[in-house]
Amino acid sequence: MDLSVKRESLEAMRVFDLAKMPLRDLNSALHAIAPGTNDTRFEVVNPRGSHAVAVGIDQPVTVEVRGSVGYYCAGMNDGGTVTVHGSAGPGVAENMMSGTVVIEGDASQYAGATGRGGLLVIKGNAASRCGISMKGIDIVVQGNIGHMSAFMGQSGHLVVLGNAGDALGDSLYEAKLFVRGEVKSLGADCIQKELRPEHIEKLADLLEKAGITDVRPQEFKRYGSARTLYNFNIDNADAY
Amino acid sequence: MSYHNPYTPPRKSATFDDYTLAEIRRAAATGIYDIRGAGTKRKVPHFDDLLFLGASISRYPLEGYREKCDTSVVLGARHAKKPIVLKTPITIAGMSFGALSGNAKEALGRGASIAGTSTTTGDGGMTDEERGHSQTLVYQYLPSRYGMNPKDLRRADAIEIVVGQGAKPGGGGMLLGQKISDRVANMRNLPKGIDQRSACRHPDWTGPDDLEIKIMELREITDWEKPIYVKVGGARPYYDTALAVKAGADVVVLDGMQGGTAATQDVFIENVGMPTLACIRPAVQALQDLGMHRKVQLIISGGIRSGADVAKALALGADAVAIGTAALVAIGDNDPHWEAEYQKLGTTAGAYDDWHEGKDPAGITTQDPELSKRLDPVAAGRRLANYLKVMTLEAQTIARACGKNHLHNLEPEDLVALTLEASAMAQVPLAGTSWIPGKGGF
Numbered sequence: 001m002d003l004s005v006k007r008e009s010l011e012a013m014r015v016f017d018l019a020k021m022p023l024r025d026l027n028s029a030l031h032a033i034a035p036g037t038n039d040t041r042f043e044v045v046n047p048r049g050s051h052a053v054a055v056g057i058d059q060p061v062t063v064e065v066r067g068s069v070g071y072y073c074a075g076m077n078d079g080g081t082v083t084v085h086g087s088a089g090p091g092v093a094e095n096m097m098s099g100t101v102v103i104e105g106d107a108s109q110y111a112g113a114t115g116r117g118g119l120l121v122i123k124g125n126a127a128s129r130c131g132i133s134m135k136g137i138d139i140v141v142q143g144n145i146g147h148m149s150a151f152m153g154q155s156g157h158l159v160v161l162g163n164a165g166d167a168l169g170d171s172l173y174e175a176k177l178f179v180r181g182e183v184k185s186l187g188a189d190c191i192q193k194e195l196r197p198e199h200i201e202k203l204a205d206l207l208e209k210a211g212i213t214d215v216r217p218q219e220f221k222r223y224g225s226a227r228t229l230y231n232f233n234i235d236n237a238d239a240y
Numbered sequence: 241m242s243y244h245n246p247y248t249p250p251r252k253s254a255t256f257d258d259y260t261l262a263e264i265r266r267a268a269a270t271g272i273y274d275i276r277g278a279g280t281k282r283k284v285p286h287f288d289d290l291l292f293l294g295a296s297i298s299r300y301p302l303e304g305y306r307e308k309c310d311t312s313v314v315l316g317a318r319h320a321k322k323p324i325v326l327k328t329p330i331t332i333a334g335m336s337f338g339a340l341s342g343n344a345k346e347a348l349g350r351g352a353s354i355a356g357t358s359t360t361t362g363d364g365g366m367t368d369e370e371r372g373h374s375q376t377l378v379y380q381y382l383p384s385r386y387g388m389n390p391k392d393l394r395r396a397d398a399i400e401i402v403v404g405q406g407a408k409p410g411g412g413g414m415l416l417g418q419k420i421s422d423r424v425a426n427m428r429n430l431p432k433g434i435d436q437r438s439a440c441r442h443p444d445w446t447g448p449d450d451l452e453i454k455i456m457e458l459r460e461i462t463d464w465e466k467p468i469y470v471k472v473g474g475a476r477p478y479y480d481t482a483l484a485v486k487a488g489a490d491v492v493v494l495d496g497m498q499g500g501t502a503a504t505q506d507v508f509i510e511n512v513g514m515p516t517l518a519c520i521r522p523a524v525q526a527l528q529d530l531g532m533h534r535k536v537q538l539i540i541s542g543g544i545r546s547g548a549d550v551a552k553a554l555a556l557g558a559d560a561v562a563i564g565t566a567a568l569v570a571i572g573d574n575d576p577h578w579e580a581e582y583q584k585l586g587t588t589a590g591a592y593d594d595w596h597e598g599k600d601p602a603g604i605t606t607q608d609p610e611l612s613k614r615l616d617p618v619a620a621g622r623r624l625a626n627y628l629k630v631m632t633l634e635a636q637t638i639a640r641a642c643g644k645n646h647l648h649n650l651e652p653e654d655l656v657a658l659t660l661e662a663s664a665m666a667q668v669p670l671a672g673t674s675w676i677p678g679k680g681g682f
Contacts, residue, residue, distance in 0.1 A: 027460045051453045056390055056461030071450070072457040076390040091444035095388055110444040114385040116429065132443040133385060135429040152439065154429045171437070173430055230434040232272075232414070 012041055019046035023053065030080075033059045049089065054082050057099070074101045077118060090127075093120045096137055100209075109146070112139045115156065121210045128165065131158045134175050140210040150175050151187065159206050161215060169223050173230075177223040178203055180215065191226045274506040275414075277339075277595030277605065278565060279407050279498040279542065284515035286498070287549040289662030290655050291671060294641045302640040309636040310646040313560050315537045316398060316467020316490035319459065323467055323490075324376055324398055326560070327356025328632040329647060330550055332624075333495075333541050333564035334380045334400060334471070336362025338424045339502030339595065340568075342369055344604040346617035347571045349373035351624025355632070360400060360562075362502075363413060363438045365427050366392040373621075378469065381458065383412065383439035386428040390461055398491075399458055400469040401451070403442075403480075406499030406542040409473030409513045412440035413504060414596075421607040448483040455488040469493050474514040474542065478522035481538070485530055491537045493562065494523050498543030500565040502605070503596030516542035516553075518665040521652075524557030533557065534648075547634020554635070555650035556666060570627040571620035572602045 016026040026044060033039065040061040047053055051070035054063045057080035065073070068086030078097035087105030096115040103111075106124035113129070115137025122130075122139070128146035131139050134153045141158075147165035150158050153175030163181035170187020176199070177190075186192075195218070203217035229236055252258065267273065295301035302309060316323040332352045337345050339362060346369050352359040358376035365387015366379055379396030381388065393399065404410060414435050425432040445454045455468055470484040471493035484492045496516025501509065520540055527533040540553045541562035553561050565573075574582075576589040581601035585592065595605035603614035639647050642654045656671040657663035663670040664677040 023460065024464075028463060031463055052457040052460045055457055058390065071453045072444070075457050076393070076461055078390055090450075094444050095385060095390075097389060113444040114388065116389065129443070133439065135385070151443075152437065173434075230431075232435055235271075 012038075013043050014039070014041065015043045015045060017045050018048060018050055018053075023050055026053070027055060030054060030057050030059075030061060030063070033061060035059060047086070051089070054080070057082070060099070068105065077101060087124065088122075092122075093118070093137075096120065106143070107141075111141075112137050115139070117156075119206070119209055125162070131156070131175070134158065138206055138209075140206055140212070142210075142212065144181070147184075148187065150177055153177070157202065157206060159203065159210075159220070161212070169225070171229065172223075172225040174225065176202075178220040179223065180220050183221075183223070186223065189226045189229045190223055193222045193224045195220065195222045275503055275596055276506050276509070276593040277501060277503050278509075278593045279500040280510055282510055284497065285517050285659065285661040285665055286515060286543055287517065287552045289517070289658045290552050290666055290668065291658060292548075292551070292555075292638055292642060292654050293656060295643045299643045301643050302645060304637060304640055307640065308645055309640050311632050311636060313537070313648070315539075315560065316469075318467075318490045318532075318536055319464065319488065320398075320467040320490055321463075321465045322397075324358060326358060326376065328628060329554065329560035329635075330355075330544070330628055330631055331357050331378075331539065331560055331562045332359040332567050333499070333562040334360035334362045334378070334402065335564055335568075336364035336502065337367050337370065338362070338364035338386075338420075338428070338607070339605060341603055341606050341612035341615065342367065343612050343615040343617045344568075344571060344620070345370045346373050347615065347620035347624060348567060349377070350617060350621025351567070351571070351628065352376070354621065354625035355628035357628060358397065361396075363402075364424065365389075366396070367427075371395060373617075380471075383442045384428075384437075385443065386436075386438070393458070393462055393466075396466060398467040398469060399462070400471050400493060401455070401458075401489075402471045403451075403484075404473030404475065404495075405471065405501060406473045406495030406497050406513055406516070407501035408504045408508045409475040410440060411504055411508050411512070413438035413502065424607060448487050451483075451487040459488075467491055469539070471495065473497075473499075474516065474519040475512075477514070477519040478526045481523040481526040482530060485527065485532050485536050489536060491539060492523065492527075493539040493541065494519050495562075496540070496542030498565075499541050500568075515665070516540060516544075517662060520553060520556040520558060521665070521667045527557075534559065547631040547636075548638060550631055550635040551638040551647065551650055552655065554647050555654050556652060556668075559648065566627070567624055568604055570624045571604065572615060572623070573600075573604050575602055578602055 042063045044065045047067045049070045053069045053073045055075040058078045060079045063082045065084045070089040072091045074082040074093045077099045080099045083102045088103045088107045090108040091110045093101040094113045096118040098117045100119045102121045107122045107126045109127045111126045111130045112120045114133045116135045120139045122141045125143035126141045126145045130145045130149040132151045134156045137156045144162035150169045154173040158177045160179045164183045166185045167187035169190030200217040313329040353375035359374045360378040376397045378398045380400045382402045467490040469491040470489040472480040474496040497513035537559035539560045540558040544561045578601035598606045600606040603611045655668040
């Protein structure tokens with residue numbers, strides 16, 4: 001057995017067993033990474049629904065989480081690639097700046113809340129308020145999303161391969177929403193809009209980045225802001 | 241003798257007074273409620289209704305200017321690796337770049353730094369100028385998350401999770417389009433010129449159990465270095481304080497209804513929330529019941545104007561205070577120097593509160609570059625520093641007269657109340673009696 005090869009592979013993937021060590025060890029190790037280091041691969045085992053797993057990443061690291069996580073996994077991620085091989089609790093990838101977060105299972109409420117950049121891929125379903133107050137993040141949900149999704153969404157793209165619940169895009173600003181299935185209802189000031197070539201191009205790009213090959217961009221409908229509530233008018237008060 | 245019907249002067253209604261009548265006409269003419277800045281303008285029981293007893297035969301005073309009376313305060317030692325240490329317990333409350341001009345924010349940072357205290361960002365994020373000019377900067381974590389990012393979180397000295405504010409507990413905000421410059425729009429990820437709604441509720445947590453997890457996440461992101469404050473409006477101070485402590489806060493900031501806002505509905509400012517005086521004792525009681533008084537610090541804000549107000553808030557159990565409106569006045573807000581321009585805006589110095597319109601003659605509540613230039617941030621910062629130092633000295637003067645060698649040694653026993661209302665709210669005896677309404681007896 002070539003021990004040098006084994007040592008190299010061990011160094012290449014640092015394993016954090018949350019059944020045996022505190023969460024603090026994981027997050028402080030992630031924050032201690034110096035720019036340009038090769039020591040960028042992390043594995044988290046036994047997350048057991050822990051909250052705040054892999055939060056505040058600010059380097060291009062890769063984190064594989066083997067199991068389901070609680071609240072705010074990959075919160076404020078800035079450049080990392082985090083994959084959860086399980087489901088995620090509320091607020092996954094909240095306020096993400098850049099990077100990629102992939103949830104192999106389902107995601108709870110507020111997935112991608114206030115995210116400013118990066119890509120969040122949810123392979124299962126997302127619960128209510130997915131993309132709430134999104135500010136530039138791209139979110140691709142392969143299943144369905146719950147009610148009040150993209151509420152007050154400011155910018156970025158929300159792509160849903162399944163159906164959307166009630167009040168999609170309520171009080172929307174400039175976020176662009178694409179739904180392939182049914183929308184139960186649209187929220188205040190959210191309307192269906194024309195799917196133009198630039199949107200098809202963007203959709204194709206996002207589907208490709210999310211690793212989805214069996215769905216065509218033309219199958220989606222686009223939703224956006226009617227912009228009637230952008231400046232207060234007393235006669236619109238009953239719209240809220 | 242002929243009878244003359246005696247003259248009866250016209251009688252105006254106390255209920256439908258001139259202001260009320262004007263408001264009805266204004267609403268009917270415009271179809272919109274009145275939006276304004278600042279805090280409540282109605283008269284409410286306040287620190288003016290309390291007096292200090294001073295020393296006497298049973299208490300001896302400390303020598304003014306000679307015997308030491310400490311004013312320092314440590315905030316956030318409960319969990320944070322790097323607690324905040326301030327020379328004076330008078331801090332600057334959160335006010336946003338956007339609501340205020342860049343020069344005004346710079347002036348607040350300069351003044352606070354000279355005086356050895358902290359200043360606070362607002363709804364809109366942190367600017368480089370503000371960070372650069374503030375020795376100790378508290379970064380607000382607000383429902384809108386405008387301008388929120390992990391880099392600024394890490395370069396802050398403390399984090400303040402804003403749940404509510406005294407001017408509008410339960411309310412969000414609206415920065416109207418006229419104040420949305422290119423820079424403000426860019427910081428908030430929104431198009432220029434549209435009204436920017438600041439949410440009333442955080443987007444990714446509800447309730448104290450979620451808050452506990454949110455606080456833990458913020459601590460993990462910042463490696464447990466920063467003190468975490470939780471700010472609430474004066475609504476249910478006992479329970480809000482207890483729940484903030486339970487959720488893991490290092491510091492509770494409690495803002496009464498005299499606390500100002502950049503802009504909200506007048507009906508909200510004047511009718512929702514409790515006076516500052518009514519908030520302090522329930523909050524202190526919650527801390528005492530939990531064994532956390534002086535371990536979790538309490539910062540009181542809303543209508544603090546003088547060293548006497550500071551001393552009274554501290555005597556009732558607060559660890560520190562925050563000033564907003566008073567700080568703006570110190571740097572030049574509502575200054576009679578601009579009276580002619582206030583008149584053109586249909587108001588007068590001392591009453592100007594249309595801060596949301598961005599036309600502030602003093603260059604403070606505006607994004608207009610020409611108006612902003614009127615405020616010299618260096619001179620204005622010096623004025624704020626002077627004011628903070630005067631207030632600190634005033635509070636020390638009172639504390640020494642009460643025989644205290646630290647402002648924190650002031651206590652409710654040093655106070656009496658002038659009115660029944662203040663006596664009941666502050667839970668100190670009515671002057672000349674041993675009676676506190678609601679505390680035994682009749």
